[in-house]
Every structure is written in structure tokens, then in C-alpha cells.
Amino acid sequence: MGNQSTKQGIQGSVHGAYKFRVMKQEELATNIKLNNYIKEIKYSYSEHVPFFDENGEHINQYKIINKVFINELTRLDLDVGNFTSWASEDQQFQINSQAIMWKDNKVPVSLCSEHCLPGSRRRPRSTKYTCCYDCVLCSEREISNITDSMNCMKCPDDQWPNNKKDRCVKKSVEFMSYQDDFLATIFSSVTFLCCTITGLTLGLFIYHWDTPIVKANNRNLSYVLLVSIMLSFLCVFLFLGRPIDITCKLRVTSFGVIFSVAVSSLLAKSIMVFIAFKATRPGSSWRKWMGVKLPNSVMCVCSLVQVIICVTWLSISPPFQDEDIHSFQGKIIIQCNEGSVFGFYSVLGYMGLLAAVSFITVFLARTLPDSFNEAKYITFSMLVFCSVWIAMIPAYLSTKGKYMVAVEIFAIIASSAGLLGCIFFPKYYVILFRPDNNRKQILLGVKQKH
Known part of the structure; x- marks a missing residue:
């Protein structure tokens, strides 16, 4: 009786069934008894016959109405689609988007944010x-x-x-290119010009080999120095173009050895200047050191030390081609990795040591008579060399890519040109423009007047 009365009570409220909220399946599962009764509910008075399925879900077809408010009193209802719950999934929802009338003809967006574009x-x-x-x-x-x-x-x-x-x-590839880089064109032109001037100076000294100004302070050392300066200029071309392993190995090592020969020649000249004037005193013991053996020995020994440093560097951790992909946005820098940083700075440090010893030697010879004395010229050349390379180190460490190479090239050209200009241009001027002063008696007279 209890079950029957309950059933009759529910059927009695059929006309108000549309007021019930259709519960979700997980909610209905909490009240199985009520769900069983809902399954049996039927409408008998409507032209539509909605009913609940076996899961208690309301089955019907719904119209989709577009309500358009023309003004405050007038409303237009447009049938723009329908929803059929018993149809297949691809046929349940049908709508005519062209029939929808939106406010201000703008489709509302169901997002509170704009779309994120690519990127x-x-x-x-x-x-x-x-x-x-x-x-x-x-x-x-x-x-x-x-x-x-x-x-x-x-x-x-x-x-x-x-x-x-x-x-x-x-990414674009960047290096000091002959074809596309204006700096490479400038460096090539300057290097070629300096090599030409050095070659002409060497030819001029060989042509006037028997004159006093050429013979002064060992002309053989002057020839070696000029050849070394010319080769130093040519080393610039190892720094230009796309780096490869062999050019990376030859860049600093070749310049280090060649320039060490040049500075060793200056050191030998400085020592001979000092000994020559010490040997002029009667009974001086310095005379036994006169001749070509001492300067040649000084030059060979000092250069050999640099050769040993370079060979050790190349044997343990040689330079190699490297790609820097992180320093610049959108660029791959093709450069030379020094391999051993200690080896790189050892080569530069030894050249600086030779320059310092040469400077000290010529400083001691500064008070000697000026006849055939190159001390002041060597002093200026060593000052130029030291100034260039001391300024080069912080500039080298603060730059990257091809500009690092540009700093090295500038240091090579400037230091080599400093040696050429300070030591040989005064003699060059006398040979070409004052040939009447290129005699021993005149030079001695001129020096004595000073």
C-alpha cells in the first residue's frame, strides 16, 4: 500500500513535471529509487510526447530561438535551429548561422581574452x-x-x-671576409702598401750597402730586421678570410716567431751600440765581444725561445676553428679558438719581455755619442711597440667576433709600421734626399755638433 500510494502521489503531480530539474546521471545515482519512478513518467496532454529514458534523462526536440529586441517594446523571435536529443551526435545540433541577428552585427566572443597569434x-x-x-x-x-x-x-x-x-x-655566418667586409679591404690595402714600402726600403739599403749610414750598427741585422718586418705585415693575410684549422695554428705562432726575430735584431743592435762605445777606450776588455758572432748569437737564442714556446703550444693544445653561436643574435661567428689561453699569452708575453729588455739596453746607451748611434730610434720603436700591445690586450678581451680579429690585425700593422718608421725612415731620408750627408766625415761632423 505504501508503494502504491507513493506512485499515485507522483502521478498526481504529472502536470507540474515540467518544473522538475532533470538531474545528471551521477546525481540520479544517489537516489536509485526516485530514478526508477521517473523512468515511468509520461505526458498525455501535449502534442509533444517527451519522456525520460532509461537513465532518467529528458528526451525531446528543442527549437533554438534568436530573440531580437527591436526596441524596448518590440521583440522578434527568429527560429534559427534545433536540438534533437535522440538523433545521432552529428545530427543533434543544427543551426543556421546566417539567420542569426547579432547586436550591432558583431558576433560575441565566448572568451575573455583575444586569440594568441603565432609568435x-x-x-x-x-x-x-x-x-x-x-x-x-x-x-x-x-x-x-x-x-x-x-x-x-x-x-x-x-x-x-x-x-x-x-x-x-x-643564421648568417660572419667572419672577416675578403668579399663582403669593408674592414678586410682596408686592412688588405694598408698591408700591401706597407709591404711595398718595406720592400723598397730593403732594396734601397741593398743598393747603398757600402755607404756609412747603411753599414752603421751592423747592416746584416738591418737586412734581417727589414725582412722580418715585411713578413710580419704578410702575417695579416692569415687573419683575413674564413678561418680553418691550419690558419688558426699559423696566425699567432708565425707572427710571434717572426716578430721575435725582429725584436731580437733590435736587442742585438742595442747591445752592439753599447759594446762599440765601451770598446773605444784604450785597453778595454769589451773589444773581445766585437764582431758578428755576438749579435747573431743573441738573435738566434732569443728567437729560439719563442720557437720552443710556439711548438709546445701547438703540441699540447693548438688553436682550432670554432663556431660561436651564442654571442650575437641570429649570427654564427666563425673564429679561431686559442686552444690554450696560457700558450697564447705566453707568446705575447715573451715578445713584451724582449721589447722591455731592448728598451732597457738602449736606455743605458742614451748618453753615448751620437755617431752611428741608433739608440734613440730603437727607444722610440720600443715605445710604440709597448704602447700598441698594452692597449691591444683590454681591447682584445672586450670585443668578440670579427672585431677581435680586427684588433689583432691593427696591433700587428701598427707595431710593424712603428719599427719601420722609427728605425729606417731617418736613414731613408738621408739616402734619398740628403746624399751629401751620407759620408763618414759628414756624419761625424754632424754628430759632434749635436
């Missing part, structure tokens, strides 16, 4: 709504190529994002 990604806001987010640009080395991307993709090491950050493009 950016979504960043969720601190809200519970997933449709609310911010659009942030991809980082430097990342791209996104779809709309509303959740994550950005990183480009390969040899590629870089384009300006829109929606695709990766190949």
Missing part, C-alpha cells in the same frame, strides 16, 4: 576560468607557428626565429 603563447591568469589568459611573446630563441599555442618551440642551434617569431630561419 606568442598562452599564459593562464590566476583565475578559475580556463578561457582567461594572457598572450606573451616567445623568448629569444623560440617560436610558435599556430594560433593559441600553449608552448613555444626552441629553434635548432644553427637557426634563429624570424622577426614575427613564427618560424626558424638559418
